[in-house]
Amino acid sequence: MQHYHRNRHRMFWLVLGPLALLLLAAALISRPKWPTMDTLPGAPAKPVPSPPR
Amino acid sequence: MSVAYQAVGWNAFKKRHDLVLVAAILAFIAIFVGVGLAIQPTFTVEILLMRAFAVAAITLLHIILAIGPLARLNDRWLPLLYNRRHLGVAMFLLAFIHSALAILTYHVGSALNPIVSIFTSDAGARMSAFPFQTFGFGALMILFVMAATSHDFWLANLTAPVWKTLHMLVYVAYIMLVIHVAFGVLQSETSPVYASLMGLGILGIMGLHLRTGWGQVGLETEAPICEDDDDFVDVCALADLEENLPFGASVGGERVAVIRYEGNKVSCISGVCQHQNGPLAEGQFKHGCLTCPWHGYQYKPHDGTSPEPFTEKIPTFNLKIVDGRVLVKNKPNPAGTPVEPAICPC
Numbered sequence: 001m002q003h004y005h006r007n008r009h010r011m012f013w014l015v016l017g018p019l020a021l022l023l024l025a026a027a028l029i030s031r032p033k034w035p036t037m038d039t040l041p042g043a044p045a046k047p048v049p050s051p052p053r
Numbered sequence: 054m055s056v057a058y059q060a061v062g063w064n065a066f067k068k069r070h071d072l073v074l075v076a077a078i079l080a081f082i083a084i085f086v087g088v089g090l091a092i093q094p095t096f097t098v099e100i101l102l103m104r105a106f107a108v109a110a111i112t113l114l115h116i117i118l119a120i121g122p123l124a125r126l127n128d129r130w131l132p133l134l135y136n137r138r139h140l141g142v143a144m145f146l147l148a149f150i151h152s153a154l155a156i157l158t159y160h161v162g163s164a165l166n167p168i169v170s171i172f173t174s175d176a177g178a179r180m181s182a183f184p185f186q187t188f189g190f191g192a193l194m195i196l197f198v199m200a201a202t203s204h205d206f207w208l209a210n211l212t213a214p215v216w217k218t219l220h221m222l223v224y225v226a227y228i229m230l231v232i233h234v235a236f237g238v239l240q241s242e243t244s245p246v247y248a249s250l251m252g253l254g255i256l257g258i259m260g261l262h263l264r265t266g267w268g269q270v271g272l273e274t275e276a277p278i279c280e281d282d283d284d285f286v287d288v289c290a291l292a293d294l295e296e297n298l299p300f301g302a303s304v305g306g307e308r309v310a311v312i313r314y315e316g317n318k319v320s321c322i323s324g325v326c327q328h329q330n331g332p333l334a335e336g337q338f339k340h341g342c343l344t345c346p347w348h349g350y351q352y353k354p355h356d357g358t359s360p361e362p363f364t365e366k367i368p369t370f371n372l373k374i375v376d377g378r379v380l381v382k383n384k385p386n387p388a389g390t391p392v393e394p395a396i397c398p399c
Contacts, residue, residue, distance in 0.1 A: 026235075
C-alpha cells in the first residue's frame with residue numbers, strides 16, 4: 001500500500017527553511033572585503049588637499 | 054492514465070501553458086540583459102546572459118515549490134499543478150544553459166579539463182574560495198535525474214512511492230542551490246536586491262509549506278479503535294457523511310476515503326491515488342468513481358479499481374455501520390479487492 005506523505009513532508013520546512021536562511025546569513029556575514037580600484041597596488045595616489053590659506 | 058506510451062499527452066491547455074512559459078522565459082531573459090546593459094555597462098553580454106538564466110532558473114524553482122501548497126490552499130492553482138513537470142524540465146534546461154555559459158566563460162581555455170576545473174578552481178581555505186560551484190554542479194545532477202524521470206513511463210516503472218522519494222531530492226537540490234548562490238554570486242554582488250530576493254524566496258516557500266502542512270495535521274489524527282471490536286476503528290458518525298462527498302480519515306497509519314453514494318451505499322477505499330499519492334479524500338465523486346483532484350485518476354468505491362480501459366487499483370477496506378457510527382477495518386484488503394458496500398439506514 002502506498003503511504004501518504006504529502007503533508008508530513010511539508011513539515012521538513014521547519015528544518016529546511018531556517019537552515020537555508022542560516023546559510024544565507026552566514027554567507028552574507030562572511031562576505032570578503034573585495035579590493036577597490038583605489039586600493040590596488042600601483043593605483044594613483046589620492047590628491048592631497050591644499051592647506052587652507 | 055494512458056494505456057499506450059506517448060512522449061507527452063498534449064492537449065490544448067498544455068500547449069497554451071508551454072507557449073506562455075517559453076514566451077515568459079524569453080521575455081525575462083531579454084529584459085534582464087537589456088536592463089543589465091543599461092545600468093551596468095561594464096558587464097559583458099555573456100555575464101548578463103549567465104546571470105539571466107540563473108535568475109530565471111531559481112525563480113522558476115521557487116514557483117515550482119510554491120505550486121504544491123498553493124494548490125492545496127486553493128483549487129485555482131490546480132491547472133499549474135497538472136503541468137508542474139513541464140516547469141521542472143524547463144527549469145533544468147535553464148540551469149543547464151547557465152552552467153554551460155559558466156563553463157565556457159570561466160573554465161574553457163586552460164590546460165585543465167573544464168569539468169575538473171569546476172571542482173578545483175575554488176579549492177582554498179579562505180571564504181572567498183568556498184567551493185560554491187561544486188554545490189551548483191551537485192544540484193544540477195539532481196535536477197537532471199528529476200527531469201529525465203519526469204515522464205509517466207518512469208512513474209509507472211519505478212512505482213509512485215519510489216518516484217516520489219526520488220523527486221523529494223528537490224529539497225536537497227534547493228539547499229545546494231542556496232549555498233551555490235549565497236557563497237557564489239552574493240559574495241561579489243553587494244547590491245542588497247539579490248540577497249533580499251533570495252531571503253524573501255526562502256521565507257515565502259517555507260511559510261506556504263508550513264501553512265499547508267499545519268492546516269492538514271488534524272486530518273492525520275488516527276481514528277480511535279472501536280471498543281467492541283479492536284479490528285475496527287471508529288471513523289465518523291454516519292451523519293457526517295454527505296452523499297457523494299468523500300470523508301478523509303487515518304486508519305492504521307494510512308489515509309482512507311469513506312464515501313456514501315447511490316443514496317445509501319457506503320464504501321471505504323485507500324485515500325492515496327496510485328498515480329502520484331494524490332489526496333483522494335479531497336476529490337469529487339464523478340460518474341460513479343472517486344476522482345483524484347490532482348490528475349483526474351478515477352477509482353470505483355466498491356473495489357478500488359479504475360474504470361476500463363485503465364488498470365490502476367488501490368486497496369479497499371471492510372466497513373460496517375453500528376449504532377450510527379462508521380467502523381472501518383484497520384487492515385486494508387489487497388488492491389482491487391471487491392467489498393460489498395455497507396447499506397446505511399438513511
